[in-house]
Amino acid sequence: xxxxxxxxxxxxxxxxxxxxxxxxxxxxxxxxxxxxxxxxxxxxxxxxxxxxxxxxxxxxxxxxxxxxxxxxxxxxxxxxxxxxxxxxxxxxxxxxxxxxxxxxxxxxxxxxxxxxxxxxxxxxxxxxxxxxxxxxxxxxxxxxxxxxxxxxxxxxxxxxxxxxxxxxxxxxxxxxxxxxxxxxxxxxxxxxxxxxxxxxxxxxxxxxxxxxxxxxxxxxxxxxxxxxxxxxxxxxxxxxxxxxxxxxxxxxxxxxxxxxxxxxxxxxxxxxxxxxxxxxxxxxxxxxxxxxxxxxxxxxxxxxxxxxxxxxxxxxxxxxxxxxxxxxxxxxxxxxxxxxxxxxxxxxxxxxxxxxxxxxxxxxxxxxxxxxxxxxxxxxxxxxxxxxxxxxxxxxxxxxxxxxxxxxxxxxxxxxxxxxxxxxxxxxxxxxxxxxxxxxxxxxxxxxxxxxxxxxxxxxxxxxxxxxxxxxxxxxxxxxxxxxxxxxxxxxxxxxxxxxxxxxxxxxxxxxxxxxxxxxxxxxxxxxxxxxxxxxx
Numbered sequence: 092x093x094x095x096x097x098x099x100x101x102x103x104x105x106x107x108x109x110x111x112x113x114x115x116x117x118x119x120x121x122x123x124x125x126x127x128x129x130x131x132x133x134x135x136x137x138x139x140x141x142x143x144x145x146x147x148x149x150x151x152x153x154x155x156x157x158x159x160x161x162x163x164x165x166x167x168x169x170x171x172x173x174x175x176x177x178x179x180x181x182x183x184x185x186x187x188x189x190x191x192x193x194x195x196x197x198x199x200x201x202x203x204x205x206x207x208x209x210x211x212x213x214x215x216x217x218x219x220x221x222x223x224x225x226x227x228x229x230x231x232x233x234x235x236x237x238x239x240x241x242x243x244x245x246x247x248x249x250x251x252x253x254x255x256x257x258x259x260x261x262x263x264x265x266x267x268x269x270x271x272x273x274x275x276x277x278x279x280x281x282x283x284x285x286x287x288x289x290x291x292x293x294x295x296x297x298x299x300x301x302x303x304x305x306x307x308x309x310x311x312x313x314x315x316x317x318x319x320x321x322x323x324x325x326x327x328x329x330x331x332x333x334x335x336x337x338x339x340x341x342x343x344x345x346x347x348x349x350x351x352x353x354x355x356x357x358x359x360x361x362x363x364x365x366x367x368x369x370x371x372x373x374x375x376x377x378x379x380x381x382x383x384x385x386x387x388x389x390x391x392x393x394x395x396x397x398x399x400x401x402x403x404x405x406x407x408x409x410x411x412x413x414x415x416x417x418x419x420x421x422x423x424x425x426x427x428x429x430x431x432x433x434x435x436x437x438x439x440x441x442x443x444x445x446x447x448x449x450x451x452x453x454x455x456x457x458x459x460x461x462x463x464x465x466x467x468x469x470x471x472x473x474x475x476x477x478x479x480x481x482x483x484x485x486x487x488x489x490x491x492x493x494x495x496x497x498x499x500x501x502x503x504x505x506x507x508x509x510x511x512x513x514x515x516x517x518x519x520x521x522x523x524x525x526x527x528x529x530x531x532x533x534x535x536x537x538x539x540x541x542x543x544x545x546x547x548x549x550x551x552x553x554x555x556x557x558x559x560x561x562x563x564x565x566x567x568x569x570x571x572x573x574x575x576x577x578x579x580x581x582x583x584x585x586x587x588x589x590x591x592x593x594x595x596x597x598x599x600x601x602x603x604x605x606x607x608x609x610x611x612x613x614x615x616x617x618x619x620x621x622x623x624x625x626x627x628x
Contacts, residue, residue, distance in 0.1 A: 153223035158230075161215055167236050170305065171212040171264075178304055181238050182209040183296060183351050184311030187332055189322045190357065191273070193280070193290065195415035199246050200278040200292045200355065206253060207311060208238060208268040216264040229257040237268055238306055243295040243350065246275040282415045285422035286364035287622030289330070290357050297350030303338055308349045310334050316353050326363075330356040358624070368410055368424060369615075372431055375403050376611050379435045382442060383604035387449040387596060396439040403435050427618045434610055441603045448596035453588035458595075466595035474601050478594055 172179050184207040191201040212235070219226050232255050241251055253272035260266050278292035298306045316332035323329075334353045341348060382395045407428055414425055470476075471483045481487070619625055 153225050154228065157217060157222045157225055158228065161217070161228075162230075162234060165214055165235070167234065169214070169236060170301075171210075171214050171236055173213050178307040179210060179238075180307050180309055181240070182309050182311045183207070183240065184317065185294070185296075185332075185334075185353055186317040186319075187321050187329075187355070188271075190324045190327055190329065190355075193278075193327060193357070195280045195282060195417055197246075198278055198280050200276050202274050202276070202294075202355070203271075204274055204294075204316075205269055205271045206240075206296075208240060208266075209311070210238065210266050211264045212236065212260065212266050213264060215260050215266065217262050219262045225262070227259055227261045230260055232256070232258050232268065235260075235266070237266075239299045239301070240296055240308070241299050242274060242276060243297060244277045244293065246277050247273075280415070280417070281420065282417060282422050283420040284621075284623055285415060285424055286359050286361050286368075287423065287624055288359050289623060290327075290355075290359075292355045292357070294353045294355065295350050296352075297348060302344070302346035303349040304346060306349070308336065308351050310336050310351055316355075324357075326360055327357040328360055330358055332356070361625075364413075364424065368413065369427070371406060372403075372428060373611070373615060375399060375406065376431045376434060379438045380604060380608055380611065382438060383445075383600050383607070387446050387600075393439070393442055393446060396435075396442045400435050400439055403432060407432065423618060423622060427614060430614045431611070434607055434614075438603065438607055441599070445596045445600050445603070448592050448599060451589070451592040453585040456588075456592070458588060458591055462595065463591065466598050467591055470598045470602060471594075474598065474605070476598060476601060 186205040189203040235258055252274050253270035256270050258266050258268045276294050315334035332355050337350050338347045379399045385392045
């Protein structure tokens with residue numbers, strides 16, 4: 092009984108599972124039918140759409156057939172002309188996009204440009220109606236003949252820096268080839284007027300193997316290169332790019348070769364160099380001029396000059412990295428910096444001379460006559476300087492000259508004491524009989540006393556009882572007076588000499604201030620005026 096029940100349950104379970112499977116299959120079948128209906132509707136829509144399109148859209152097969160007909164018998168080595176005796180005309184042009192770099196040291200100009208070559212290929216002509224209205228084709232250049240135009244003055248490692256793009260061919264045989272590229276051309280960089288310089292760099296294009304009888308280059312535009320899409324450069328300003336066709340006969344070959352040369356005229360922008368090089372140099376040099384206005388007694392006169400010299404040296408070392416590193420010519424800015432450097436170094440040397448003059452004394456230096464005339468009279472008069480207690484005019488200079496001539500004639504004059512006391516300098520001689528008898532002279536038969544000239548004669552003229560006792564005392568007093576007078580005269584003379592040297596130092600200081608100020612102004616103006624252009628951009 093138990094086994095019968097188990098069998099009945101198993102049969103019931105199988106019947107239920109078979110019913111579920113039938114239901115699942117029915118649902119899958121329904122879904123497939125719905126998808127099939129949707130696909131059929133889409134297919135019918137596509138068929139209707141294709142039926143409504145024009146017949147020209149079936150151009151893929153026409154282009155394939157056209158390419159097969161054109162290129163099957165095409166020879167890339169054949170020059171595409173109807174008559175081999177005629178030259179193939181190639182229109183050539185260039186579109187300058189950007190000036191990338193100007194390398195003064197290696198004499199290389201790097202530019203980004205597009206070339207434009209147009210020619211007519213006799214073997215690439217067809218009737219557009221025979222090929223479903225196909226008017227033009229894009230064909231890779233390795234399957235067609237193209238002119239071997241290269242840049243003669245190329246400095247690129249691969250020599251040809253162009254990117255091989257497709258050639259656009261029209262139904263009348265006209266071919267248009269526009270390869271872009273990064274061109275590195277050799278250029279003679281003249282830095283004589285740096286940073287106010289203009290550069291003229293040539294880009295010479297021509298056929299490498301075809302002479303002028305086989306391939307004739309024609310300038311696409313009389314204005315030269317196309318500059319409509321040019322991107323401005325931060326250092327260089329593009330003035331123009333004229334083009335010129337040249338026909339040259341080289342020594343290697345008797346045939347004429349045609350080339351087209353584009354001259355890139357660029358001008359350096361001077362705003363950076365003016366405010367970062369010229370202005371700081373002028374300010375540093377003006378600080379050196381202030382050193383001549385500093386009093387020598389301050390103790391910082393020489394220190395200021397040496398500090399400015401060191402500052403300018405460090406600044407010029409930094410500037411040397413900016414200047415073009417070539418030896419063909421000395422840049423204008425380098426010449427200006429050397430002049431300023433020489434001026435600052437000379438100011439330090441003359442500052443040492445001024446300090447030497449200022450600290451001279453009568454014990455170790457004697458002012459010569461020509462030094463007095465030049466530094467104490469002529470130079471102050473020319474510089475309109477004033478000295479306290481003395482007038483420096485043309486009249487005083489003339490009077491001083493006359494006084495010096497009189498002093499030269501009266502070198503044997505008496506001392507100050509002798510002139511004041513009306514006596515001879517030799518007061519130490521003892522009285523003698525001859526001196527006593529000579530105190531009287533005869534004039535017109537009468538004995539007329541004359542004035543005593545020595546101490547002895549003075550004592551002799553006194554009463555006899557007081558002469559002997561006062562003679563020694565008077566002699567001592569006069570000796571002391573002469574000693575004191577000499578000391579005072581020496582002190583006054585030393586002070587006068589020190590004062591003369593200090594005033595001479597002031598005169599030299601004033602002269603250096605004026606001369607170096609004029610030198611700095613003249614050098615700066617001369618540099619700016621000698622430049623071909625002074626345009627700060």
